[in-house]
Amino acid sequence: MYDEYCIDVPNTKIIGGSAEGEALKLKVLSFLGDVDSKTGTIISEDTGAIGHHIKDRILVIEKFRGSTVGVYVLYSLCRKRLAPKAIISNELDPVVIAGIVLCNIVGVFRVPENIMKLINNGDVVKIRPLENGARVCIAGKV
Amino acid sequence: MYLDRIDERILNGEYGEAKRLALKILVSIGEALGAEKLIPISHAHISGVSYFNIGDEGLEFLEDMLVKGAKTLVFTTANPYSIAIHESYTKYYSSDIVEKQKKIVDILIRIGVAPNSFTCIPYKIRRPIYGEHVAWAESSAVIYANSILGVYTNRESGVSALMASIIGKTYYAGMHIDENRTPKEYVIVRGNVKTISLASILGLYIGRNSKNIPLIDVSIAVENAVYKELILRNLLASIATTSDLPLAIIKNETPITIYRTIDVNLLERIEVDVEELKLFTEEKCSNTLFLGCPHMMPEEAEFILNTIDFEEIKMLGIEKILIAIPIQNGDKIGKKRRKGIEIEYIPGVCPVVSNLMTIHINFLATVHGKAHHYIPRLSGIKSCMMNIV
Secondary structure, three states: OEEEEEEEEEOOEEEOOOEEEEEEEEOOEOHHHHEOOOOOEEOOHHHOOOOOEOOOOEEEEOOEOOOOOHHHHHHHHHHOOOOOOEEEEOOOOHHHHHHHHHHOOEEEEOOOHHHHHHOOOOOEEEEEEEOOEEEEEEEEEO | OOOOHHHHHHHOOOOOHHHHHHHHHHHHHHHHOOOOOEEEOOEEEEOOOOHHHHHHHHHHHHHHHHHOOOOOOOEEEEOOEOHHHOOOOHHHOOHHHHHHHHHHHHHHHHHOOOOOOEOOOHHHOOOOOOOOEOEEOOHHHHHHHHHHHOOEOOEOOHHHHHHHHHHOEEEOOHHHOHHHHOOOEEEEEEEEEOOHHHHHHHHHHHHHHOOOOEEEEEEEOOOOHHHHHHHHHHHHHHHHHOOOOOOOEEOOOOOHHHOOOOOHHHOEEEEEEHHHOOOOOOOOOOOEEEEOOOOOOHHHHHHHHHHOOHHHHHHOOOOEEEEEEOOOOOOOOOEEEEOOEEEEEEEOEOHHHOOOHHHOOOEEEEOOHHHHHHHHHHHOOEEEEOOOO
16 A cells, blocks of 8 residues: 655756656765676665665665766666666766766756655655656655 | 857767767756856866776777767876786786776777876876866866865766867856855864875765865874875865765865855864774784875875885785876886885776786775775775874
């Protein structure tokens, strides 16, 4: 049983169109070093999601870090069909944006922290672009 | 975004497929970041050179760009490559890996990257002057450029830096705009920072805890200018390892124009005591000490070798020191022996972005926060921090 509700988030930066998938929350992420580029598995303990696969997930990321090579890792995951469906974050990281553009996936940035907190691991998240922001629908298990 | 007539024609494909794709990517990123226009750059620096990092897909991407006619329009440097094509280590890797690594370097040179520029300290190849706008990838070089040189650059990805070098422009957003370069947090560091390793541990901590551009009040208690420069480089590189910060203002080191009008009382405060951060090994952990992350110039390495207490590191089990440096013209620098320890210089190379299990190293000691963070994640082995310099 799922209970879905939607929030219109104004002034967010959205790249790409709509996306739907299961949420995976990460405290911190660099695509280089924190994700196994061959399998799409999270390998760093401090991300809070070690062992999880990012394929087809909606990644909800608190903080980006480190390497500018992350763009190639995301691109290579896309080519192997191991990429996430979308990335949601409060931060706007040019490295991740480049990867999103190359991969043709969805990115929603400048999402306020209180809205990010509403999303739990495993919730089904739907993203739809609006004129000046994005609509985020969250369906959690009841 | 405003585009001039030439840009419009580039996007229409009139200047070839490589330029069309390059500009399309720059415009897409720029629009996402709210840029109103593009601005000319004087220097691009590309990351994503190690085959171990970018893999077959990255190699194919670069090959495709070359076939499409990619050519740099401005001076362009690139990051170091993996150890797989260094003459001492190439025998340990499969011919497939060696060939692919050589191919990446060859493609980048054919696109227009300066052949002797493979280093993570591009400011030692060409030092941009204060106020220049550049498009650099390599997080440690970006934070150094903005924070110490007063140069304007976003933390570009390996791909967007390549695209900027092909177009000769980047998007006017983020760090290119003065009002975005002001501190939002005030970090007060208690205690003196006297070593590279302590600066590294401090940098990793600040990166983990800063949410926005910090103004750091830190006392770097060394007299020697070479040593101080290395300490600053490692402090900043470590901050850029655990954060996405392109700029960290260091009081009395960053050009004063960036922070002179700031009232620190209005900033959020973070206090840190360096004495509480010391997380070093006091025991033997590896027989190899790695230096040069970011790279060191040979004269900087010489200074460090003169500063290290060789008797102390022998007690800690060190038998070899591996030093990553930029490619050298003329004199060939290779292996030496000093006070019973083997010293090997590896120009143009970065061991951190190489699979090191293959060359039978399974533990590496270092003094660099960036290396300490990435060695277990990228090269598949363990690392430890030594507080020896």
